[in-house]
Amino acid sequence: MNHHRAGRLLSAYVDSELTAAETRAVQEHLLDCAACRDAYENLRVARDLLAGLPPAEPPAAFWAAIRRPMMRPATAEGASGGWAGRMRAAWDSVVRLPWPGIAGRRPGLVLAGVLVALALAVLPLVKGTVDRLHATEIGVDLYVHDHAMQMGTAPLVDRAYVGLVAGDAELVLAGETPRPVGDIVR
Amino acid sequence: MSDVAAAVALMAPPPEAVKAPAYTAEELARYDGIVQRYARHVYNIAYRMTGNQADARDLSQEAFLRVYRALRRVQPGAPLESWLYRIVSNLYIDLLRRRPKARVESLDAPIDTLRGELTREFPDVAANPEAVFEREHIDGAIQQALGVLSPDLRMVVVLSDIEGFAYEEIAAILRVPLGTVKSRLHRARQVLQVRLRPYVEARRRGWQP
Numbered sequence: 317m318n319h320h321r322a323g324r325l326l327s328a329y330v331d332s333e334l335t336a337a338e339t340r341a342v343q344e345h346l347l348d349c350a351a352c353r354d355a356y357e358n359l360r361v362a363r364d365l366l367a368g369l370p371p372a373e374p375p376a377a378f379w380a381a382i383r384r385p386m387m388r389p390a391t392a393e394g395a396s397g398g399w400a401g402r403m404r405a406a407w408d409s410v411v412r413l414p415w416p417g418i419a420g421r422r423p424g425l426v427l428a429g430v431l432v433a434l435a436l437a438v439l440p441l442v443k444g445t446v447d448r449l450h451a452t453e454i455g456v457d458l459y460v461h462d463h464a465m466q467m468g469t470a471p472l473v474d475r476a477y478v479g480l481v482a483g484d485a486e487l488v489l490a491g492e493t494p495r496p497v498g499d500i501v502r
Numbered sequence: 503m504s505d506v507a508a509a510v511a512l513m514a515p516p517p518e519a520v521k522a523p524a525y526t527a528e529e530l531a532r533y534d535g536i537v538q539r540y541a542r543h544v545y546n547i548a549y550r551m552t553g554n555q556a557d558a559r560d561l562s563q564e565a566f567l568r569v570y571r572a573l574r575r576v577q578p579g580a581p582l583e584s585w586l587y588r589i590v591s592n593l594y595i596d597l598l599r600r601r602p603k604a605r606v607e608s609l610d611a612p613i614d615t616l617r618g619e620l621t622r623e624f625p626d627v628a629a630n631p632e633a634v635f636e637r638e639h640i641d642g643a644i645q646q647a648l649g650v651l652s653p654d655l656r657m658v659v660v661l662s663d664i665e666g667f668a669y670e671e672i673a674a675i676l677r678v679p680l681g682t683v684k685s686r687l688h689r690a691r692q693v694l695q696v697r698l699r700p701y702v703e704a705r706r707r708g709w710q711p
Contacts, residue, residue, distance in 0.1 A: 327688040331662065333669045361702045362694055366663035369641060371542060372549035378559050382537055382566040412599060 317341040322352055330359045441471055451479035525573065533573055537566065540586055543665060547587060550660045551594050553649050561597065565589045587675045591657050598653060640701055647697035655690035662687055 317325075322345040328334050329342045346353050419426050448468035452461060464482040467473055525533070544565055549558035568589060569576070576582070648656050661667045661675060662683075669687075673680045695702070 324688060327691050328669070328684050331669070331687075333684070357706060358695055358702055359691055361705050362691065362698055363663050365640065365698060365701060365705065366644060366659065366694075367666070369550075369644060369664055370637075371546045372555075372558065374542065374545040374562070375555060375559065378545065378563065379541070381559075381563050382541060383534070385563065385567040385570045408600075412596065 317345045319345070319349060319352065322346075322349070323355065326352065326356050326359055330356065330363055444471065444475070445469060447475045448473060448478050451475050452482045529573055532578060533570060536569060536576075536582060540582060541566070543583075544586060544590055547590050547660055547665060548594070550645070550648060550664055551590070551653070551656060552597070553645055557597065561590060561593050564593055584671070584675050587661065588677070591676060594657075595653060643698060643701060647694050650697060651690050651693055655686050655693070658683055658686040659690045659694070 322342055325334060325338060325342050329339065332339075334342065346356060445468070449465065452464035452468045460482060464478055467481070468478050541562070544562045545558060548561040548565075549555065552558050552561060565586060569582070569586065648659065651659065657676065658672060661672045662669070667675070669680055669683045672683045676683070678686075
């Protein structure tokens with residue numbers, strides 16, 4: 317076993333977590349390598365230092381609180397407190413979603429980005445509606461004009477189609493006396 | 503109910519309306535048994551992770567609140583270590599997410615103040631060689647060294663070296679592959695070695711606490 321590989325295995329060797337074959341190989345290497353023996357000794361001693369930490373003693377209030385957890389006042393989650401509490405809990409759960417790190421560091425930047433995206437989505441929608449309403453004005457027939465207006469406010473209708481329907485309304489039915497163009501609306 | 507299903511039940515966010523379930527005396531006794539058995543360990547892990555009493559208390563209280571709520575879904579006598587400690591681990595990560603600024607700063611980074619930058623002062627073992635022999639001083643140094651580690655590495659060290667779990671158990675608690683446990687421990691110990699060098703050397707010279 318080479319020195320580098322043995323060095324990587326030393327940590328697990330200290331914990332006796334290597335396979336039998338790995339353990340043998342590391343042991344053989346330790347016989348030859350003073351640097352690894354030193355590193356092993358350091359690891360072992362450091363681990364024993366940590367293992368020797370006395371357990372942290374919980375304060376008395378901790379025992380009282382966990383004995384009957386429901387008796388204590390509302391938790392940090394705003395679980396009680398009616399309407400306001402629920403709103404806060406909802407807001408907290410939104411905040412605690414795994415947002416990308418930048419949302420926490422530069423909230424202003426992220427807000428600006430969201431606003432731009434929103435504007436890019438809304439502008440064509442508004443402009444499209446305006447265009448369609450203009451298209452309905454081509455027609456002169458009041459009845460058709462009314463319906464074309466309603467159609468024009470629907471966001472998915474094509475502007476050219478609205479124009480065609482409104483414009484076509486000037487065609488007269490067979491047998492009817494032709495009307496002068498524009499005498500009804502304008 | 504299987505251990506895994508119980509764990510999933512406990513991991514679920516607590517219900518909105520918290521009402522004290524009407525438990526029978528027997529069930530309450532069971533809860534007390536769980537407290538008796540695990541509370542010290544849960545608190546100790548929480549304390550070593552957070553490094554302060556207030557957070558350790560909040561964290562372990564929250565963990566036991568979840569146990570209490572889910573008591574009926576917990577099989578009597580089932581070993582709870584694995585998922586109880588996973589709850590602590592998840593709650594800690596949750597805590598970091600809610601308060602990133604409070605923890606993420608490095609201990610080595612200078613602190614910005616109105617009067618310029620300050621460097622944190624650590625008890626200097628070079629100036630006071632006797633300090634390496636004092637138990638309290640050693641504990642403080644270890645806790646500081648733990649605080650330098652990333653939460654992932656710290657959790658593995660706490661479970662392995664302080665709570666004494668085997669690698670396989672740690673892998674089950676944290677739900678990571680065995681190789682990840684090994685490599686995290688390896689990396690964590692590299693850092694701890696550097697931080698604790700004076701204490702390790704003092705001990706190697708034959709001194710015992």
